Structures are given as structure tokens and as C-alpha cells.
Amino acid sequence: MRAVQIKQVGGPEVLAFCQIDDPHLTPGSAVVRVSSAGVNFIDIYHRTGRYPAPLPFTPGIEGVGRIAELSPDAPDDLKVGDRVGWVMSAGGYAQLALVSAARLIPIPQEISDEDALALLVQGMTAHYLAHDSHQIKPGEIAVVHSGAGGVGLLLTRYLKSLGAVVVATSSTPDKRNLAKLAGADHSVGYEDFNTCVMEISQGIGAHVVYDGVGRDSFDASITCLRAHATMVVYGAASGPVPAFELSKIAKGSLFLTRPSLGDFIADRKTLLWRAQEVFSAFSRADMQVAIGGRYRLADAAQAHRDLEGRKTTGKLILTME
Numbered sequence: 271m272r273a274v275q276i277k278q279v280g281g282p283e284v285l286a287f288c289q290i291d292d293p294h295l296t297p298g299s300a301v302v303r304v305s306s307a308g309v310n311f312i313d314i315y316h317r318t319g320r321y322p323a324p325l326p327f328t329p330g331i332e333g334v335g336r337i338a339e340l341s342p343d344a345p346d347d348l349k350v351g352d353r354v355g356w357v358m359s360a361g362g363y364a365q366l367a368l369v370s371a372a373r374l375i376p377i378p379q380e381i382s383d384e385d386a387l388a389l390l391v392q393g394m395t396a397h398y399l400a401h402d403s404h405q406i407k408p409g410e411i412a413v414v415h416s417g418a419g420g421v422g423l424l425l426t427r428y429l430k431s432l433g434a435v436v437v438a439t440s441s442t443p444d445k446r447n448l449a450k451l452a453g454a455d456h457s458v459g460y461e462d463f464n465t466c467v468m469e470i471s472q473g474i475g476a477h478v479v480y481d482g483v484g485r486d487s488f489d490a491s492i493t494c495l496r497a498h499a500t501m502v503v504y505g506a507a508s509g510p511v512p513a514f515e516l517s518k519i520a521k522g523s524l525f526l527t528r529p530s531l532g533d534f535i536a537d538r539k540t541l542l543w544r545a546q547e548v549f550s551a552f553s554r555a556d557m558q559v560a561i562g563g564r565y566r567l568a569d570a571a572q573a574h575r576d577l578e579g580r581k582t583t584g585k586l587i588l589t590m591e
Contacts, residue, residue, distance in 0.1 A: 330362025408433030560584030
């Protein structure tokens with residue numbers, strides 16, 4: 271089969287498009303014929319070695335396709351031929367992927383492959399951010415950094431459906447317009463969000479900041495929060511947040527969390543429940559999918575360059591054609 275392999279960590283050039291052996295079915299697993307795979311920042315962390323993986327490996331923790339082979343001990347709600355998606359399981363940058371059957375998510379008939387792919391990692395991330403990392407209440411002020419990114423657009427629309435006042439940040443006028451179209455009440459540059467928050471809150475501050483940027487936005491985000499507010503750092507597009515003294519969050523008795531999707535879909539029951547919540551939100555138009563780029567599997571390196579360079583908006587997809 272055709273696949274992308276990483277034999278040594280490094281830049282996008284280490285993503286080698288090649289021919290490798292088909293995966294073999296193992297107990298509790300399924301072989302999925304992949305139609306499309308998601309490109310996520312965690313793939314970059316794996317490629318660069320920030321999140322180490324045994325070499326060589328095929329990257330890609332998210333995909334959609336149809337079950338080609340299924341272990342006899344797989345969950346009863348699955349069968350060969352079913353259209354499914356998965357998250358947090360490696361090997362998506364390939365025509366065939368070996369996935370734990372317990373991690374497969376049936377895709378509703380009315381949702382396309384591309385829409386489903388955009389709703390898996392990023393939609394479920396938006397869901398746990400809004401309900402678990404901080405429980406949004408109507409009227410609360412929420413700052414969404416990288417508001418035109420894959421998570422940012424979904425989260426902005428979803429927070430609005432829950433009654434929040436959303437301040438979305440983006441780096442360019444075009445990106446700020448996308449965030450505004452997704453429902454942001456205020457769409458501003460990174461240099462302006464603190465001032466905007468203080469104006470609309472009458473100097474009190476935001477209830478929560480959702481930060482997938484990390485190093486470049488952390489300090490300013492802390493200063494825009496009101497007492498007892500929550501700082502949620504769920505990504506590090508600009509690099510990890512440097513070590514700091516806890517006294518930085520002592521003023522106002524702030525809450526700080528660094529969540530990860532895996533902890534919010536730890537068992538199959540929770541995984542399927544959260545996926546269904548996201549699919550339902552999409553069907554109600556409470557989440558908005560935006561496909562920011564489609565790349566051939568052979569062009570995975572370019573997809574990484576574009577994502578790493580923060581040149582993209584919405585969801586990036588690798589197609590197997």
C-alpha cells in the first residue's frame with residue numbers, strides 16, 4: 271500500500287511517501303481502508319520528536335474510511351463495510367490503517383467523510399473545552415485564540431450556541447473575517463484582544479481564555495482574566511509555554527489547565543457519547559465545518575509546512591486518491 275513514513279525525526283522533508291506492506295489484522299483490531307486523513311498539530315509534534323514514537327512509523331492520528339477487515343472480538347456495533355472514523359490512533363497517513371476496533375466511531379449517513387473528519391479531533395476538542403475544561407454559561411466572555419483555525423472556528427460557533435460572548439483572535443484581516451462569519455462577537459488581532467476584553471467587561475476581564483497558540487499569547491491572556499477565571503492551554507502552535515512562577519496565576523486565584531483530548535474519550539462509551547454530541551451539534555448548525563485545504567497523500571510534507579507556518583484556516587485533509 272502507499273503510505274507516508276517517518277524514519278527519522280525532523281522537518282517536513284522527513285515525511286517519505288513510499289510503498290509499505292499492508293497491515294495484518296490483530297486481536298481486537300480492524301483494518302480500515304482510509305478515504306481521508308486529518309492533519310493536526312500533534313502530527314507535527316510526532317514528526318519533530320516532541321512527542322516521541324518508535325521509528326519508523328506512519329503518522330496521522332485521525333481518519334475516516336470503511337472497515338476492510340474486523341477481528342471477531344470487535345464490538346458488536348461494528349461490521350465489515352461500515353463507514354467509521356477514529357482519533358488518537360496512529361497510522362492515518364496511509365491507504366490502510368490498523369486501528370483498535372474499540373476506538374472506531376460509526377459515521378452517521380447524513381454526514382460526509384470530510385465533514386466527519388473535521389468533527390473528530392477538532393470537534394470533540396471544542397466540545398470538551400466548552401463543557402469540561404470550563405463549563406460555559408450564558409453571558410460569559412470567552413477569548414478564543416487562533417479563531418480561524420480548525421478548532422477555533424468550531425469552538426467559536428459552539429460557544430455562541432451556548433450563549434457566550436466570544437472574542438476571537440487571528441493574525442490577518444482575512445482570518446478575522448472568517449472568525450466573524452463563524453459568529454465571533456469581536457474578531458481582533460493578537461495585539462488588541464486584551465484591550466477589547468477590558469472594554470466589553472468594563473475592566474473586569476474574561477471568564478475564560480481558550481489558547482491553542484501557547485508561548486506567544488500566554489502572558490497577555492493571563493492579564494485579561496477576571497478573578498477565579500480559567501486559563502485553558504490546549505495547544506502550542508507558537509511553541510510551549512515557558513516555565514513560570516505560580517505567583518503569575520495567584521492574582522485573582524486563577525485556574526490553569528493543560529487538557530488533552532485523550533483524557534476526555536478514555537473509554538468507548540465516553541468516546542461514542544462525545545462523538546454523537548458533536549455530530550448532533552453539527553446537524554443543528556451549532557458547529558461549523560470549514561475545510562481549509564485538501565492535499566494528496568504524496569503532498570503531506572506541504573500540508574505540514576502550511577500548518578506549521580500558520581498559513582491555514584479550518585481543517586486540513588489528506589486524500590488517498
